[in-house]
Amino acid sequence: MFRNTMPRYEILSEDAMDTLDRGWRRIVSEIGVEFILPEAVELFKAAGCKTQDAIVFLDPDFVLEQVAKAPREFELQARNPERSAHIGGQNMVFSGVYGPPFVRAGDERREATMADFERFVMLSQAFPQLDSPGGTICEPNDRPLDSRHLDMVFALQTLSDKPYMGSVTSGPNAADTIAMSEILFGGREAIERSPASISLINVNSPLRFDDRMLAAMFEYNRANQAVIITPFLLMGAMSPVTVPATLVQQMAEALAGIALAQLVRPGCPVVFGSFLSNTDLQSGSPSFGTPESAIGLLCTGQIARRFGLPWRSGGGLTSSQTVDAQAAYEALMTMLPTFLAGANYVMHAAGWLESGLVSCYEKFIVDIEILRMLQEEFTPLEIDEASLAYGAHQEVGQGGHFLGAEHTLERFRTCFYRPLLSSTENFERWKSKGSRDATERAGEIWRKTVEEYEPPALDPAVREQLKEYVDRRRIELGD
Amino acid sequence: MFRNTMPRYEILSEDAMDTLDRGWRRIVSEIGVEFILPEAVELFKAAGCKTQDAIVFLDPDFVLEQVAKAPREFELQARNPERSAHIGGQNMVFSGVYGPPFVRAGDERREATMADFERFVMLSQAFPQLDSPGGTICEPNDRPLDSRHLDMVFALQTLSDKPYMGSVTSGPNAADTIAMSEILFGGREAIERSPASISLINVNSPLRFDDRMLAAMFEYNRANQAVIITPFLLMGAMSPVTVPATLVQQMAEALAGIALAQLVRPGCPVVFGSFLSNTDLQSGSPSFGTPESAIGLLCTGQIARRFGLPWRSGGGLTSSQTVDAQAAYEALMTMLPTFLAGANYVMHAAGWLESGLVSCYEKFIVDIEILRMLQEEFTPLEIDEASLAYGAHQEVGQGGHFLGAEHTLERFRTCFYRPLLSSTENFERWKSKGSRDATERAGEIWRKTVEEYEPPALDPAVREQLKEYVDRRRIELGD
Numbered sequence: 003m004f005r006n007t008m009p010r011y012e013i014l015s016e017d018a019m020d021t022l023d024r025g026w027r028r029i030v031s032e033i034g035v036e037f038i039l040p041e042a043v044e045l046f047k048a049a050g051c052k053t054q055d056a057i058v059f060l061d062p063d064f065v066l067e068q069v070a071k072a073p074r075e076f077e078l079q080a081r082n083p084e085r086s087a088h089i090g091g092q093n094m095v096f097s098g099v100y101g102p103p104f105v106r107a108g109d110e111r112r113e114a115t116m117a118d119f120e121r122f123v124m125l126s127q128a129f130p131q132l133d134s135p136g137g138t139i140c141e142p143n144d145r146p147l148d149s150r151h152l153d154m155v156f157a158l159q160t161l162s163d164k165p166y167m168g169s170v171t172s173g174p175n176a177a178d179t180i181a182m183s184e185i186l187f188g189g190r191e192a193i194e195r196s197p198a199s200i201s202l203i204n205v206n207s208p209l210r211f212d213d214r215m216l217a218a219m220f221e222y223n224r225a226n227q228a229v230i231i232t233p234f235l236l237m238g239a240m241s242p243v244t245v246p247a248t249l250v251q252q253m254a255e256a257l258a259g260i261a262l263a264q265l266v267r268p269g270c271p272v273v274f275g276s277f278l279s280n281t282d283l284q285s286g287s288p289s290f291g292t293p294e295s296a297i298g299l300l301c302t303g304q305i306a307r308r309f310g311l312p313w314r315s316g317g318g319l320t321s322s323q324t325v326d327a328q329a330a331y332e333a334l335m336t337m338l339p340t341f342l343a344g345a346n347y348v349m350h351a352a353g354w355l356e357s358g359l360v361s362c363y364e365k366f367i368v369d370i371e372i373l374r375m376l377q378e379e380f381t382p383l384e385i386d387e388a389s390l391a392y393g394a395h396q397e398v399g400q401g402g403h404f405l406g407a408e409h410t411l412e413r414f415r416t417c418f419y420r421p422l423l424s425s426t427e428n429f430e431r432w433k434s435k436g437s438r439d440a441t442e443r444a445g446e447i448w449r450k451t452v453e454e455y456e457p458p459a460l461d462p463a464v465r466e467q468l469k470e471y472v473d474r475r476r477i478e479l480g481d
Numbered sequence: 482m483f484r485n486t487m488p489r490y491e492i493l494s495e496d497a498m499d500t501l502d503r504g505w506r507r508i509v510s511e512i513g514v515e516f517i518l519p520e521a522v523e524l525f526k527a528a529g530c531k532t533q534d535a536i537v538f539l540d541p542d543f544v545l546e547q548v549a550k551a552p553r554e555f556e557l558q559a560r561n562p563e564r565s566a567h568i569g570g571q572n573m574v575f576s577g578v579y580g581p582p583f584v585r586a587g588d589e590r591r592e593a594t595m596a597d598f599e600r601f602v603m604l605s606q607a608f609p610q611l612d613s614p615g616g617t618i619c620e621p622n623d624r625p626l627d628s629r630h631l632d633m634v635f636a637l638q639t640l641s642d643k644p645y646m647g648s649v650t651s652g653p654n655a656a657d658t659i660a661m662s663e664i665l666f667g668g669r670e671a672i673e674r675s676p677a678s679i680s681l682i683n684v685n686s687p688l689r690f691d692d693r694m695l696a697a698m699f700e701y702n703r704a705n706q707a708v709i710i711t712p713f714l715l716m717g718a719m720s721p722v723t724v725p726a727t728l729v730q731q732m733a734e735a736l737a738g739i740a741l742a743q744l745v746r747p748g749c750p751v752v753f754g755s756f757l758s759n760t761d762l763q764s765g766s767p768s769f770g771t772p773e774s775a776i777g778l779l780c781t782g783q784i785a786r787r788f789g790l791p792w793r794s795g796g797g798l799t800s801s802q803t804v805d806a807q808a809a810y811e812a813l814m815t816m817l818p819t820f821l822a823g824a825n826y827v828m829h830a831a832g833w834l835e836s837g838l839v840s841c842y843e844k845f846i847v848d849i850e851i852l853r854m855l856q857e858e859f860t861p862l863e864i865d866e867a868s869l870a871y872g873a874h875q876e877v878g879q880g881g882h883f884l885g886a887e888h889t890l891e892r893f894r895t896c897f898y899r900p901l902l903s904s905t906e907n908f909e910r911w912k913s914k915g916s917r918d919a920t921e922r923a924g925e926i927w928r929k930t931v932e933e934y935e936p937p938a939l940d941p942a943v944r945e946q947l948k949e950y951v952d953r954r955r956i957e958l959g960d
Binding site: 008009011012013014017018021022025028029033034035036057111206208209210237238239240241242243244245246247250251280281282283284285286287288289291292293294296297301321322323324325326327328329330331332333334335338342356357359368371372375376378379382383384385386387389390391392394395396398399400401402403404405407409410413414415417418419420421423424425426427428429432433437439440441444 | 487488490491492493496497500501504507508512513514515536590685687688689716717718719720721722723724725726729730759760761762763764765766767768770771772773775776780800801802803804805806807808809810811812813814817821835836838847850851854855857858861862863864865866868869870871873874875877878879880881882883884886888889892893894896897898899900902903904905906907908911912916918919920923
């Protein structure tokens with residue numbers, strides 16, 4: 003797991019923070035937040051909040067009291083304890099793309115299948131830069147809608163030994179995730195001690211939480227499983243067209259959701275989520291990798307730290323339809339600020355393409371390369387007498403070269419970042435090897451990685467129990 | 482011209498700065514710096530420095546005394562005063578790629594010609610993100626070697642009204658640049674008042690300045706023209722394999738050169754140059770866009786500010802052979818830290834490909850897009866009551882959308898960054914328009930820009946004088 007011990011790049015002044023603070027307080031207290039689940043409204047009512055139908059008017063100080071009950075950091079268990087992830091503090095946890103209905107491999111774009119899902123889990127397992135395969139890495143469209151969450155959780159649990167994300171499509175689906183986690187980790191107590199899953203609860207922005215997401219969240223909160231409460235904000239559509247207004251809305255929504263989680267179970271693990279970009283107001287399409295989203299990231303980190311909460315960001319986001327220069331610069335345009343801002347949980351860290359409609363194999367490899375570079379870049383320099391290598395300067399003097407210096411020969415294998423994907427070959431050599439661009443080379447890398455994949459060991463009895471659970475529930479669900 | 486008023490991202494502690502400080506002092510005083518031009522050694526001798534053949538052993542405090550004579554900021558004149566550039570402080574000045582013998586357009590890679598050079602000047606003139614076309618944007622290989630510097634300066638002076646870089650291939654060639662600047666700006670006094678050219682003086686690292694570069698530098702210093710003194714450091718070849726040792730060498734070389742410039746003419750304008758990346762020690766090729774170079778950039782900004790000097794960095798550097806994902810992420814991996822570190826003069830800001838061997842038209846457009854995005858990203862947010870857009874939240878409430886909100890309708894044309902190159906089109910539309918990736922679209926953009934180019938007005942008499950100078954000198958040079 004990567005710890006980012008470099009300084010945070012913070013751009014909000016105290017004055018700006020105060021203005022934003024006034025903003026979210028006014029929204030939650032005067033406009034209110036809608037919770038389309040009667041149980042949620044009842045919980046707020048019981049705590050003394052003013053409500054009107056599904057709208058809850060929140061006293062900001064009450065919200066902060068609840069938020070203060072959330073842990074600042076927590077351990078997210080993996081079935082292989084060495085792969086457990088610590089969420090919060092200086093830690094940055096990276097997980098794969100989440101949600102796309104389509105996949106892309108080379109020039110082929112098609113509906114995603116369960117086989118794709120499994121391959122992406124394998125790839126996530128293979129690269130140490132990813133701490134989690136994520137959850138819905140792609141939609142397995144060849145599996146029945148009502149029971150595919152079981153197939154996904156089963157694949158995440160068996161093909162990987164890293165932490166995983168749970169189903170949020172309904173309360174019962176969340177309960178399935180929890181039941182399967184209990185099987186894998188050895189009972190309810192084992193997963194309540196410290197969460198064994200982390201799940202994405204999106205806000206139906208602006209200012210509305212829908213019933214299915216809330217029902218799922220309640221299940222997870224009760225079982226002490228982690229949730230990431232994420233306002234879903236494409237400026238111009240789900241929020242106003244200014245970054246400050248959007249930050250204020252993001253605070254209002256995330257904090258209201260976190261307060262609710264703490265009413266369900268005080269002290270349950272939560273993450274302040276951010277998914278903030280803008281709409282292209284010419285086409286109406288979402289835009290990713292924009293300057294606005296980079297600014298949003300920098301601000302969000304500073305805001306979440308103010309509330310003492312771990313926080314989640316996007317990852318290698320892009321609107322590009324293919325793995326081209328745009329895909330790469332947009333991905334890095336979100337990922338580098340993610341490091342500068344010190345996001346604790348980074349979703350969509352590998353594989354995102356086409357505004358999140360596509361999980362792309364080649365993009366996955368491009369993103370892994372970007373993560374490898376940034377993890378190196380955000381590792382502090384050691385500056386001491388030894389690192390000054392004065393002996394090398396004495397040896398080489400003026401006008402010579404360091405290729406054969408003793409200092410170089412002792413270190414040449416490990417002294418520099420070694421790329422996975424990038425090529426430094428000279429033109430003639432590159433041409434003689436087929437003039438393959440980065441995307442073509444990425445195609446080779448992911449195929450080879452899948453071929454060489456080895457499943458992590460799993461007790462056959464546990465695997466059998468999981469399978470029985472899936473089979474039984476599939477029948478109960480009518481598939 | 483872009484002013485970067487965002488915070489600088491500084492990663493060196495006071496302790497680290499002290500260690501680096503000891504490092505360069507030891508190198509200049511104990512190992513010394515070689516100056517392969519007798520006049521240079523004489524100047525140092527006359528100032529009381531210890532020398533041994535061409536090697537000068539420098540008292541670090543003497544070096545700093547000279548460095549202190551350099552201006553902290555200066556004005557770089559353009560023939561169109563509106564395009565004059567202020568070098569130093571919060572200003573960031575961007576100039577095109579410099580030096581490549583080859584060009585690439587689409588899939589064609591070939592030797593560069595004068596027509597290419599001229600097209601790149603036109604492109605630089607067309608995009609406001611570039612403050613200068615640069616100097617040797619590509620080598621016009623179809624022009625005789627001895628006089629092509631005249632053709633280049635003439636093209637820079639006539640096809641653009643932005644500041645330009647001068648020839649550094651020899652003392653006489655520098656003198657030609659100065660003479661042509663005198664013609665364009667109306668005499669020696671006009672260009673001595675404030676420099677009308679800026680020129681790149683590379684160090685023959687490690688620790689050596691060659692005679693041709695020094696002879697050119699002397700001409701520029703005497704005429705009060707700006708020089709950028711740049712250690713040329715590919716770690717593992719021209720410097721040791723650690724970043725700290727390389728930073729120390731960079732300080733030693735740049736400061737020694739700047740001290741010399743101040744001996745030639747106290748107070749003459751200089752820039753602390755940085756060109757720092759690493760060698761791929763497996764292949765022996767240079768690597769660009771690496772984590773090491775990003776770290777080097779962040780440190781160099783902090784160091785140059787310590788000495789009160791404006792500083793220069795690379796730009797959109799990459800080792801990639803083509804305009805693919807690698808080219809884009811490597812370019813941004815150097816350009817974003819360049820903004821974080823607040824470089825004052827950014828060379829190679831557009832068009833660099835293939836480790837600097839190729840000036841590429843499509844990459845030029847990709848880089849312009851990156852510059853546009855970063856200039857937007859590094860513009861401070863205004864956070865005030867108006868920007869909170871509370872009225873929009875009141876209007877839309879819960880679960881609606883902001884597309885038709887009054888606040889959106891009033892701002893939709895200008896509220897977000899509008900891309901030049903990036904596409905947010907949905908897949909079907911993108912496919913129906915030919916599935917063109919960013920590089921193909923960039924090809925259209927640069928061709929259209931060249932077609933629509935209009936030369937800036939220039940007094941025909943001045944133009945004629947310049948032409949006469951070029952024709953006369955060409956004959957004198959035997960071409």
